[in-house]
Amino acid sequence: MRIAKDRKAFITGGGSGFGRHIARRLHAAGACVTVVDLDADGAVAVADELGHRALAVTADVRSTADMVHAVGMAENTFGGLDTLVVSAGVFHIGALETVTEREWDRTLDVSLKGAFITVQAAAAALRASGRGRIVTMGSDCGRRGFPQQAPYTAAKFGLIGLTESVAAELAPDQVTANCVCPVGVPTTGMGQEVLNWKVQRTGRSPEEVMSATARTNPLGRNADEDDVADAVLFFLSDHAGFLTGVTLDVDGGARLGTVPGVR
Numbered sequence: 001m002r003i004a005k006d007r008k009a010f011i012t013g014g015g016s017g018f019g020r021h022i023a024r025r026l027h028a029a030g031a032c033v034t035v036v037d038l039d040a041d042g043a044v045a046v047a048d049e050l051g052h053r054a055l056a057v058t059a060d061v062r063s064t065a066d067m068v069h070a071v072g073m074a075e076n077t078f079g080g081l082d083t084l085v086v087s088a089g090v091f092h093i094g095a096l097e098t099v100t101e102r103e104w105d106r107t108l109d110v111s112l113k114g115a116f117i118t119v120q121a122a123a124a125a126l127r128a129s130g131r132g133r134i135v136t137m138g139s140d141c142g143r144r145g146f147p148q149q150a151p152y153t154a155a156k157f158g159l160i161g162l163t164e165s166v167a168a169e170l171a172p173d174q175v176t177a178n179c180v181c182p183v184g185v186p187t188t189g190m191g192q193e194v195l196n197w198k199v200q201r202t203g204r205s206p207e208e209v210m211s212a213t214a215r216t217n218p219l220g221r222n223a224d225e226d227d228v229a230d231a232v233l234f235f236l237s238d239h240a241g242f243l244t245g246v247t248l249d250v251d252g253g254a255r256l257g258t259v260p261g262v263r
Contacts, residue, residue: 002238005030007133008078009236010071012061012118013088015042017188018137021225022085022232027054029233031083034074036061038088053078061088061114067121075125082129083236084122086115086136091190092151093197099151107151112158119166119177132175135235136163137228140183140251156181160247167245176244178235182228183217183251186210218253 013019015037037043047056059066126132142156167177
């Protein structure tokens with residue numbers, strides 16, 4: 001995959017999960033990487049692991065001041081910013097009647113409002129680069145509703161709409177914006193939350209749940225972090241220069257339908 005070695009990337013949620021894995025992959029491809037996370041230790045650990053061409057910034061995506069400051073640090077350190085991966089998010093699971101206003105607000109604030117604030121803070125730098133790339137991290141919950149996931153589903157549906165709007169607005173300045181929507185990946189922190197919930201709900205072991213999940217996927221296996229990172233890096237590559245406003249499902253065909261009454 002052809003990715004310009006001199007890309008200057010800014011990754012929210014970069015201290016763990018998909019953000020961390022994407023940071024590693026981009027850095028290996030030769031990019032300068034700013035790892036942004038509210039978890040200072042996580043961000044520093046990733047930046048230290050990457051070494052040269054990596055910067056750790058502690059920031060809250062819900063804060064405009066934080067994100068403007070973080071973008072400024074990235075620009076000053078690496079001489080600009082042309083690549084944005086919006087991976088910060090929080091997950092909530094619980095019955096509709098039990099969701100508190102605080103839980104709703106936190107989920108929407110981090111996963112949707114935070115994405116808006118991040119893109120807004122980075123927009124000028126991305127426009128100025130003449131080759132801006134934005135990838136937002138959606139979810140299969142942004143493509144269809146799931147029980148007991150109302151706040152998270154609402155946030156991820158909103159994220160797709162935000163991405164499309166940004167794509168339309170920034171296109172004249174050669175900035176693309178696309179969204180990647182993966183199914184659950186058991187090795188991430190969020191994936192572990194979902195797995196633990198399934199274990200509690202079914203009484204099965206984690207291994208049994210993961211095996212059942214793999215069997216019910218059309219491709220017969222669970223997703224891993226490389227599946228998701230490959231999709232993100234494609235959108236950031238030279239090969240995707242004419243793609244914008246696209247939502248890509250990384251789900252092994254989980255959205256494919258079956259014929260009612262056949263099985």
